[in-house]
Amino acid sequence: MKSLRCVRLFVTPWTVACQAPPSVGFSSVNACVDVVLSGVKLLQALGLSPGNGKDHSELHSRNDLEEAFVHFMGKGAAAERFFSDKETFHDIAQVASEFPEAQHYVGGNAALIGQKFAANSDLKVLLCGPVGPKLHELLDDNVFVPPESLQEVDEFHLILEYQAGEEWDQLKAPHANRFIFSHDLSNGAMNMLEVFVSSLEEFQPDLVVLSGLHMMEGQSKEFQRKRLLEVVTSISDIPTGVPVHLELASMTNKELMSTIVHQQVFPAVTSLGLNEQELLFLSQSASGPHSSLSSWNGVPDVGVVSDILFWILKEHGKSESRASDLSRIHFHTLAYHILATVDGHWANQLAAVAAGARVAATQACATETIDTRRVSLKAPHEFMTSRLEAGSRVVLNPNEPVVEWHREGVSFHFTPVLVCKDPVRTVGLGDAISAEGLFYSEVHPHL
Template structure:
């Protein structure tokens, strides 16, 4: 009797395992099919606008990126794992460890400036000795120029930024780089990458990302700012791309305010018919970000930013969900991101209450999805643009020409709300671009297929924004 009972239990156990494995396999097959559906649907969605940008003016930050495994570098520096604390400015190796640990645990991209040149140079020297160290083109503006040249070789680009000898060798030969942009010694930025599941002390990274630090004299003082505006030929340019304001954060408040005013003075002289895109990057000083919000973004046509920059902007501007900045881990809920994007457009964008603003477009990008919001009638082809940006995120992270379902993972909810007070929307993998509108604004959203084994995380946001822009069409005449 006991034998039969044990046999029965064994058969049941085997049956349960069989059913579970069959169920799990079916789910994996269905999930892989969803990812394939999205890839195929993107191919149909990504179409060029009727009028494309052909002559670009891009600046103002550029450098050489020295890319290293973050945890390996900290171990080589013999710095112990300890506190996790967000520091606005880095003064010591311990500051580097604590701030790296803070964002490592959250899985968020971040960038901080070093105040001590000698300490930074010592860290760079250690980095160069690591077997896995690599040199790449660095700086948001230089990366945007490079990715556009690679994807759209027929486009003419004038690039303004501090270009040293090594960077000049790496930049595409097709870029027009005036001699005023040349500097004698390259600026080096240290990129500390990490993979999902990496450990540092008691911390484990939830996603693959990077932490950036630098001691940068040219970019941190925006030395190419005047050259950028003086060399802009508005008659021969149809798109202006600008980034690098975040590196000013390492300077005094008085200096920062003066340079921001110089940015505003230059932007005011650009005709409203010529679209200007500003790409933000990680900052930690609330007062400085508030200066950019209140003085700069209403003078640009388009804005690009990620989850750290969006939530910090909301914190600086007293927007929705602003306390999430302190405890957010990973991408924000779609409804919260939607709330913050529409808040930016309502408070700083062009409207009947604020007709002087030229801000009409925002491209928000994070690990698992993108949102493009624009003022009605100001831009077209946004659905194609958000699909192109989302597709580029997976392609660059995996470092492939075409995605396939075996190398990516869909991390998008089955249902979601576009805003906190919105209806629940179901996601259909055959229709991966979702569009909706309010009285004043239009929105498009698409998931990202997250790379299972990321090869390139540096410059991902710049590639995404640049790609989305090149598939967008600016309609000034309708405003």
Template sequence: MIVKSLFVLIISLVIGYVLYKKQLINDNEIEQEIIASWSESIVLPKKQFRKLLVGINSNVDLIVPGVELLLKLNITPGNDFNHDQLYTLDHLQETFFHFFRKGSAAERAFMDDKLFRKIVSEAEKLSNPKFYIGGNAALIGNKIAQVFPKVELHLVGPVGPKLQELLPSSITVPKISHIEKDEVHLIMEYQVEEEWGSHRAPVATRFITSYDESNSKATLIEAFFQYIQNYHPDLIILSGLHLLEGQPSEFFSQKLSLIQAELAKVPNAIPVHLELASMVNKKFVKEIADNIVSKVSSLGLNEQELTFLSHAAKGPHSEYFETIQGQPEIHKISDIILWVLRTYGHSKENPSYKLTRVHFHCLTYHIIGIHPSAWGNNPSAVGAGTRVAGIQACDVESPDPDLVTLKFPEKFKLFSGDKERSLNESKPIITWKKEGFHFALSPVLVCKQPLKTVGLGDSISATGLMFSEFVSNVNS
């Protein structure tokens, strides 16, 4: 009797385990299908970039739990206000709270050196502070060096002893980049549904603040462009303009004029990618749009940066940045990308303009719009960018369907006036043409429990670029 009961128990356990595993498979069937499709469809371009120059912002990121740090500083939720710059702990509370409630990543300059150093000192006392490579340029360079180790890559940006220690040995850091003391940026991360007082974060993301002399004044911008003359790269990646926002208007305009003049000297055969980051000064963003965007070949940005660019330059859906929460509507984002390409891109009306590519990325999907005469391999580029997002956020070597989830809308339109569509998981990369431009969209498999959110946008843009092929120079 005991043997029979034991046999029945074992059989029940086996059947239960099999059913449990079957349910697990069914639960992530969609994710498996998308991963399989990516594996089959994403290919490297025939002609790859081999010699890169990346600059100009680099620093050490000190990453801590944001809410834990605020509580240690005796800061609790209060007023919600989006300050352009931070001078006090109240400014920190109000601006952090503004983005915490929305679930949007943001970056603000701290204007009080002593207070910022005090905050950093408290952050270093938390249970598990982590030091990482920081700054868009250094992060982009680091990602490319990791994934494409045969690429020759030089980094021009402020590099102190700690950052030099963290960077891969394959990245060349010229003497002009060396500084005595590292610039530190404070990354305050929070998780989805994390509580701060009576409030919960709708998504996992971060808030960044820093007091940074070298990067905020773009001290190496002249050296960066001078370096091109002897190095002769086949791709230039420029980032860090957003850090100039903390400077007086006259200083900002002078630096932009210098950058504009130097970009005009770059040979047309060398594409220049500009990676934007969070900015809040409407006038400054308008200046970048009017004076810089048309002078680069490629542009990378997220939903906050794209919608604010449209607002500052009076583009379509110009008020969307004020109301956007969570997942941005695909057709509105697509409309704005098309407007950027039409307004600042190369065309018969503007033959001297260089912009031919826009790479948009957000938590749940990415879109790349291109001038088809200048860029190729676009579907693979957008797919590779979305694939790496989940890999890096989950801190794994390859996509794991158990760790990610699809958060793509059930119904969507690709652009205003389009028919309503549904995603075909077996063919997740969607392509279309509009007014002579080619577009590709891919959903992101979002990491359920992200381990690191900093640098995702930079890794996405870096990966997208390395899977893109610069096929011709439309300006020649």
């Protein structure tokens, strides 16, 4: 993937630069329109009041929506849920779309990553997802949509945002974040998978991004298993040497997550992107380390995160004795990022993880560069690199914010994030982080 290789020109704390690569093909699956607005204001407009928060694996009513939103806003945690009632969802979506402060953006993990790549004029992006008229209008000119992907109606996802310290009666958000819900059947059925596969030969991408597996939670178990097998078969048709990045998203179905991990999906991809909620849920679903932990308490413990990342790569990653391509995981949480890679397959990790941290601060604050007056440091000043083994104790050095350590053939690169105090927009941050990290990563030719 030499056309994606970046030359690190300089790296200072949270500052990275890269020599622009030549034109590169980039393919992705999963797309929608994000309707972004204040969660509290929308629920108030719907006549709802905050009660006792309660998580729901699937939303069936307005009351379920209110309870789930209260549950996650109280934790300041991101979440995404499927809304099963089509008519009720469309009624809520209409109110949201017509809300004076509502904004419409490109949505879908893969589309957001593709849009981020397309901002570089030298890169060309192929997007295979359900693209309606509004989404088509929002996409960058460098994003090519095959005719088979165009449809008459957009798939809308509602993004209910809240700010740090925002109050709703007795409820108060500890962090800025968002709650996402949709009744998205096209992405849920991965209807564009065949279009995507048939387009690869002509487009000849240097990188493939796959997402939307979480959208299958609204489907039957039989459908999920059948579609995942087809996903693996499709990935196997991608030419050898073309990295495949899988971006995970919020899920509640442990059986589906376990199937994704064990039914050859993980071994079929080269790289993973995920946040703290997805990482813990993955470990709980597949009986990984620290799976007895019910939820994170504040900033996720670095040693615990490191243990789970190490387990994923050791149990499902690339090795001499295992037929797997997985060799890279980009983990991101509000306060810090970790890039874990199997030794010998990736380079430029320092620049990649630093670039991800930088874009997290600039995009959240909607600034070109980091404004030190608008950011704060929430990462631990010292931490253990493992909670299962005799890990080392790390004390952060502000002059060298990227910390590196190694564990049985796996390299870890950690960097704190300068967190925006008054974020303009939180949705899509994880996708921007993953895109930026991929842009700066170098994959070795023998991968």
